[in-house]
Amino acid sequence: MYAFDFVKPATLSDAVAAMEQEGAQALAGGQTLLPTMKQRLNAPDILISLNGIAELRGVRREEDALVIGAATTHTEVARDAAADYPGLAALAGQIGDPSVRNRGTLGGSVANNDPSACYPAAVLGSGATIATSKREIAADDFFQGMFATALDDDELITAIRFPIPHKAAYAKFHQPASRFALTGAFVANFGDGVRVAITGASEEGVFRWTEAEAALSDNFDAAALDGLTLPAKGMIGDLHGTPEYRAHLVAVMTRRAVAAAR
Amino acid sequence: MNTISMTVNGKTVSAEAEGRTLLSGFLREGLGLTGTHVGCDTSQCGACVVHVDGKPVKSCSVLAMDVAGSEIRTIEGMANSDGSLNAIQQAFQDHHGLQCGFCTPGMVMAAAALLAENPRPTEAEIRDYLEGNICRCTGYQNIVKAVMAASGQDVSEMSAIAAQ
Numbered sequence: 485m486y487a488f489d490f491v492k493p494a495t496l497s498d499a500v501a502a503m504e505q506e507g508a509q510a511l512a513g514g515q516t517l518l519p520t521m522k523q524r525l526n527a528p529d530i531l532i533s534l535n536g537i538a539e540l541r542g543v544r545r546e547e548d549a550l551v552i553g554a555a556t557t558h559t560e561v562a563r564d565a566a567a568d569y570p571g572l573a574a575l576a577g578q579i580g581d582p583s584v585r586n587r588g589t590l591g592g593s594v595a596n597n598d599p600s601a602c603y604p605a606a607v608l609g610s611g612a613t614i615a616t617s618k619r620e621i622a623a624d625d626f627f628q629g630m631f632a633t634a635l636d637d638d639e640l641i642t643a644i645r646f647p648i649p650h651k652a653a654y655a656k657f658h659q660p661a662s663r664f665a666l667t668g669a670f671v672a673n674f675g676d677g678v679r680v681a682i683t684g685a686s687e688e689g690v691f692r693w694t695e696a697e698a699a700l701s702d703n704f705d706a707a708a709l710d711g712l713t714l715p716a717k718g719m720i721g722d723l724h725g726t727p728e729y730r731a732h733l734v735a736v737m738t739r740r741a742v743a744a745a746r
Numbered sequence: 747m748n749t750i751s752m753t754v755n756g757k758t759v760s761a762e763a764e765g766r767t768l769l770s771g772f773l774r775e776g777l778g779l780t781g782t783h784v785g786c787d788t789s790q791c792g793a794c795v796v797h798v799d800g801k802p803v804k805s806c807s808v809l810a811m812d813v814a815g816s817e818i819r820t821i822e823g824m825a826n827s828d829g830s831l832n833a834i835q836q837a838f839q840d841h842h843g844l845q846c847g848f849c850t851p852g853m854v855m856a857a858a859a860l861l862a863e864n865p866r867p868t869e870a871e872i873r874d875y876l877e878g879n880i881c882r883c884t885g886y887q888n889i890v891k892a893v894m895a896a897s898g899q900d901v902s903e904m905s906a907i908a909a910q
Contacts, residue, residue, distance in 0.1 A: 490765030490811045511812070518768075518807050519788050531765065533812050559801070581878025583792065583856065586801040587808060661790070663877070 485521045492533040496540060496642065500617045502532045503638040510534055510640055512555060512592030515584050540591070540642060543568075548648055554591025554641040561590060570746065571652030575606050575670065578656055580663045591641040597689055599630045599720065600664040602656060604690035609652070609670030609681030613645045630689045649674045651704075655740035657684075657733055659724055667730050669693075669737035671745055677701050680738055685719055685730045696738055706739040750814040754779070755823030763810040769803075770794045772810035773820060781821035781851050785880070792879030795852035796820045802859040804878070821851035824858065834858055834896040841901070843892035845883035852879050857893045866897050869904075 493499040502508060507529025511517060520526045534540055540555035543564035550569050552561060562577035562585065579585055579593075579602050593603040594614065607614070607623045614621045617640040626634050635641070649672035659666040665684035672679045678700040680693045699708040714734050719727035751760040754777060761776035773779045773796070782805055785793035789807035796805045797819040826832050831839065834857050844850045853876065860867060860875040867875070872893045873886070881889060887905070895901045 485766040488765050490809060492812065511809075514809065514812070515789060515804075515807055518809070521766075522787065531809075533809075535812055581792070582859065582875055583795050583802045583804045583878050584789065584807075586798075586803050 485518075486524065486527045488528055489530045490533065491530065492536045494536050496537055496617070496640070499532055499534060499537060499640060500638075502530070503617075503640060505530055508532055508638070510595070512595070513557065513588040514592075515580065515588040516592070516596050516598065534589075534591070534640070546645070550646045550648055551643050552590055552646065553643050554594075555589050556591075558585035558588050558590070569646060569648050569652070571649070571654060571670075571672070572606050572610070572646060575602050575654040575656075578602065578654070578658075584663070590644060594626075594644065595633060595635060595641055597627055597631055597633050598664065599686070599689040600659070600662075600666070600668075600684040601690075602654065602665055602668060602683060605654065605665075605668055605670035605681040605683040606646070607644060607681075608690050608692060609654075609672050609679050610646045610649065611672075611674075611679055612647065614641055615643045615645065616641050624692075627690050630687060632689070647674070649679075651745040653741045653744035653746065655737040655744060657737055659684075666724055667733035667737055669734065669741045671700070671738060671741040673700070673704050673745060678704060680741075682734050682738070685714075685734050687718055687720055693734065693738065700742060704742065704745075706742045709735060709739055709742070748811065750811055752810075752814055752816050752818055754818045755820060765809070765811060767810045769796070769798075769805040769808040769810045769813055769818075773805060773818070776810075779820050779822050783848055783851055785848065785852075790878070790880065791849070792852040792856060792876075793849050795855040795879065797855060797859060800859075800862070802856050819855075821854060824854060834861070834893070837892040837896035838889070841888050841892040841895055843884065843889040849879060849881045849883075853881065853889055857896065860893070861897055866899060867893070869894065 509528030511531040511533045534555045541553045558576045558579045566573040612623045652672040654670045656668040657666045667684040670681045680696045683690045714731045716727040716731045719730040721727040747762045773782050783793040785791035789804045794805040891904050
């Protein structure tokens with residue numbers, strides 16, 4: 485890694501002030517950022533660690549929603565969201581491996597918006613709201629393509645508010661080397677509608693499969709998806725799978741998620 | 747350079763670190779604790795696993811300055827106080843859970859974290875927990891067997907070679 489300055493503010497307001505410096509980059513769990521910096525794909529001048537800010541951590545219930553601090557680790561979400569939102573907790577418990585889950589955070593994953601990351605599917609599939617240091621952003625407006633989000637350069641995610649569905653599940657086809665999703669589907673049934681969010685498939689990153697949402701809103705059963713397919717055009721093609729394979733996996737994983745929803 | 751302090755294997759230590767100094771480098775080069783191995787340096791192989799405040803992390807993907815003040819435990823802190831191997835280390839020896847030994851520090855640290863959380867894991871739970879620790883020699887079977895044995899469970903029915 486190139487040399488950089490490191491600061492670890494104790495409060496959100498200090499972190500927000502530090503982010504205004506030229507060349508500043510927020511450091512959450514670092515499980516993606518640090519490997520990226522080692523490869524010199526990213527070379528910030530100053531890293532602002534968010535790991536010492538108590539107000540950014542924790543899972544709390546607020547009426548019909550679960551509000552999770554941005555610096556809450558995957559391990560903590562897997563444990564502390566299990567009673568209120570088991571589908572989300574199960575997703576968090578499948579990210580990476582135990583050591584990665586002890587460092588990696590919700591906010592870091594969502595801000596990075598890797599096209600194969602798990603959390604963006606839960607955020608979009610839940611119709612969550614992303615609270616930042618400046619505003620609140622609906623999930624539908626937040627994700628803007630591969631590694632692109634609505635965040636400004638100096639804007640920090642502070643918490644994410646997940647409406648709790650009646651039933652939900654995430655079905656992940658594991659890519660065993662990276663432990664990302666080769667393709668994953670998050671399905672959430674809110675009673676008055678179903679949301680389906682797909683990760684690890686589109687070159688545009690996480691997206692809603694609206695045809696599946698319409699079919700499942702009429703009949704929340706895997707059979708309701710019979711005959712529904714997605715075109716291979718625009719799907720990711722790499723050594724792990726062709727666009728056609730990923731398009732097929734989207735339908736398979738969505739069916740599995742519907743069958744597993746609870 | 748900054749001087750940072752942390753508690754490593756029960757002792758308070760201080761050494762110099764740059765912003766970019768990784769915890770793995772701080773332990774190995776700053777403190778001379780070379781039992782923590784760096785395999786891939788891309789946070790995939792798990793050879794560098796240490797405990798930070800009781801939880802396993804990949805020390806090649808953590809900045810030393812970010813865990814200043816924390817309690818760190820490394821493979822050097824795992825033996826019994828009389829210097830004999832602890833139950834997990836002894837089980838790795840008894841059940842041939844290592845060949846070249848490069849991955850072993852991380853395997854032992856991950857196994858210790860698992861048994862602290864889940865004292866009698868199933869074979870499937872062990873395999874799941876060790877997903878982030880890669881071994882290129884053993885084929886894993888004897889590592890899983892060693893962890894089962896270290897948890898006090900009967901491994902006499904577990905084949906030495908039958909893989910799942």
